[in-house]
Structures are given as structure tokens and as C-alpha cells.
Amino acid sequence: MAGSPTMRRRRLAAELRRLRTEAELSITQVVTRLGWPGSKLSRVENRQIGISVTDVRKLLDLYGVENVQQVRELIELARRSKERGWWESYTATLPTETRNMIGIETEASLIRAYSQALVPGLLQTPDYAHAVIRAARPTDSQEVVNERVEIRLARQALLDEQGAPQLWVVLSEAAIRHVVGSSAIMTTQLRSLIKERDRTNVELQVIPFSAGEHPAMVGSFWLYSFPAPNEMGAVYIETMNGALIMEESQDLDTYGDAFDRLRSAALSPRDTRELIRSLATDRV
Structure with missing residues (x-):
């Protein structure tokens, strides 16, 4: 798993985008089914905003991801993406x-x-x-x-x-x-x-x-x-x-x-x- 919070966020966003594509769902379809604001998922996939563990679980359920190990790894990515690298204190x-x-x-x-x-x-x-x-x-x-x-x-x-x-x-x-x-x-x-x-x-x-x-x-x-x-x-x-x-x-x-x-x-x-x-x- 990526050691840098930046890379965790990068990897999580890429995986969520890949899984949505494999599920043959558009961004509009996903946000409509989940009742999210229209731009939320796009901003998550483009790493403009983070995403909670709860929302990651909702996406994985919607995308039909059943592999327990894969779910566990993505949830851990989401959890640890909230951490801050030493450089992020210099905002x-x-x-x-x-x-x-x-x-x-x-x-x-x-x-x-x-x-x-x-x-x-x-x-x-x-x-x-x-x-x-x-x-x-x-x-x-x-x-x-x-x-x-x-x-x-x-x-x-x-x-x-x-x-x-x-x-x-x-x-x-x-x-x-x-x-x-x-x-x-x-x-x-x-x-x-x-x-x-x-x-x-x-x-x-x-x-x-x-x-x-x-x-x-x-x-x-x-x-x-x-x-x-x-x-x-x-x-x-x-x-x-x-x-x-x-x-x-x-x-x-x-x-x-x-x-x-x-x-x-x-x-x-x-x-x-x-x-x-x-x-x-x-x-x-």
C-alpha cells in the first residue's frame, strides 16, 4: 500500500474510477442513485476532494465489488488517505x-x-x-x-x-x-x-x-x-x-x-x- 497520503488519495481515486467504468455506470447515474450532489463524484475521481470510508462502501456496493480482500484494501486506502505527510503542514x-x-x-x-x-x-x-x-x-x-x-x-x-x-x-x-x-x-x-x-x-x-x-x-x-x-x-x-x-x-x-x-x-x-x-x- 502506498506510504504517502498523496499517493493513497491518487490510487484510491484511480481505483474508484476504474471500478465505475467496469460497472458501466456514468458519473450521472452514480450520483443520481446515491442522491449525491452532481459534482461530488467527479471531484472525488479528480482528487479535488477526499472521500469518507462510508461513501467508499456505498460506491463499492453499487459497483458490485464482492472480493473481500479488495474491499478491505480500498477501505484502508480511504481511511489512511486522511493522514497528513510532513509536507502538508506547510499550507x-x-x-x-x-x-x-x-x-x-x-x-x-x-x-x-x-x-x-x-x-x-x-x-x-x-x-x-x-x-x-x-x-x-x-x-x-x-x-x-x-x-x-x-x-x-x-x-x-x-x-x-x-x-x-x-x-x-x-x-x-x-x-x-x-x-x-x-x-x-x-x-x-x-x-x-x-x-x-x-x-x-x-x-x-x-x-x-x-x-x-x-x-x-x-x-x-x-x-x-x-x-x-x-x-x-x-x-x-x-x-x-x-x-x-x-x-x-x-x-x-x-x-x-x-x-x-x-x-x-x-x-x-x-x-x-x-x-x-x-x-x-x-x-x-
Whole structure:
């Protein structure tokens, strides 16, 4: 069973949608038979609202689900989907999409990221993270900025846990050349990236300027995959005022193909390490 409340809600909504489809019932038919408000089931299936254990039982009865084990698992999903992950306590600091992303991130078995201008949050040093967040949110109080840095660093613990995901990052050369914070902060960040390569679950490549045009010149993205074969992945894209999470198969295919082409055009992990090492040395 999913360990993240976000993933429990995601999985429960997907299962309820699948069971309704197998029962050959429309949303309108279901809400009419149960006497629910017209938009309730649609919002449940789209994870806009949660659902009680009582309502899950009503749906399973209506859908004709008789397998005792299946009923028990779905009821448990519904019960535990009410739990809160550590990141969900930061409602005043993080938008909903970002909190959802962290919940998805905690269960991913493979995380692929392309970053156009920045070192990704999972690999940022504290000072680098502070400089990036302060630049993006110049009007925030120091307390809010510090809290966002705290959240970003807390996410990094994921890479050291048992069963940690594989992280594969492709950086634009701009991300390692653009000075963030100060020359000293940038040097420390570059040295940290070299150390990250000592982790067996972290792969890092740089796509050089000389590679020319590539499929992700429009911007950065994160791509999450999960161990269960029937679990759909997710694409996460940040904007200046929020974020977007996409889960359609067409989006997953598009970004998966783009990432494959990016890593093919990028320097090898070994050459990437040498390039970053040389840049860190030049800054001393």
C-alpha cells in the first residue's frame, strides 16, 4: 500500500474510477442513485476532494465489488488517505501543487529531471537554495524564505532512505555556469554536485551549449515513475506563480521521449563530472 497520503488519495481515486467504468455506470447515474450532489463524484475521481470510508462502501456496493480482500484494501486506502505527510503542514508556505508533488516524489522509484537554469532542488546546497528562493520571492519575509529552504533540504533526505529512488538529472550547461548567490556559494554547489556522483542512485549529465537545439528548450521539467506496473507516472512543471502536474499518457510519452533525447545529447556522466570539477577549480 502506498506510504504517502498523496499517493493513497491518487490510487484510491484511480481505483474508484476504474471500478465505475467496469460497472458501466456514468458519473450521472452514480450520483443520481446515491442522491449525491452532481459534482461530488467527479471531484472525488479528480482528487479535488477526499472521500469518507462510508461513501467508499456505498460506491463499492453499487459497483458490485464482492472480493473481500479488495474491499478491505480500498477501505484502508480511504481511511489512511486522511493522514497528513510532513509536507502538508506547510499550507501557508507551499501551494497545493507543490505539496502534491512532494507526496508523489516520496513514492517514486525513478525521478528524471531536466533543468534549464538551476541545479534542481534535490541537489541544492543550503546557501544556493536560499539565494534561489529569495530571488524568486523578493517580498517574502525572512521567516517564509527560511521555511522554504527547510522544506527543500528536508526533501533531500529521500535520497538516503532505504529503497531510495533513482535520480537522473540532465542539466543545461547554463545551470552550472550561472553564478547563484556568489562565487563562493556557486563553488560549494559545484563541489557538492561532484560528491553527489558518489551516490549509486544519482546520475548527473550536462548538456553542453555545443549540443545545439534540443527538445526541452522551452523549459525545465520533472518526470516521476513508480514501481507498480499499473501506476501512472506524473510530469511536474513549475511556473513563477505555481506549478502544473500532468498525468495523461500522452504527456508522459512526450516528456519521456524528450528526456531520452536529452541524455543522448548530453555529456557522459564521467565527462560531466570532469567539466564540473574544472569549473569548481577555476573559481578557487
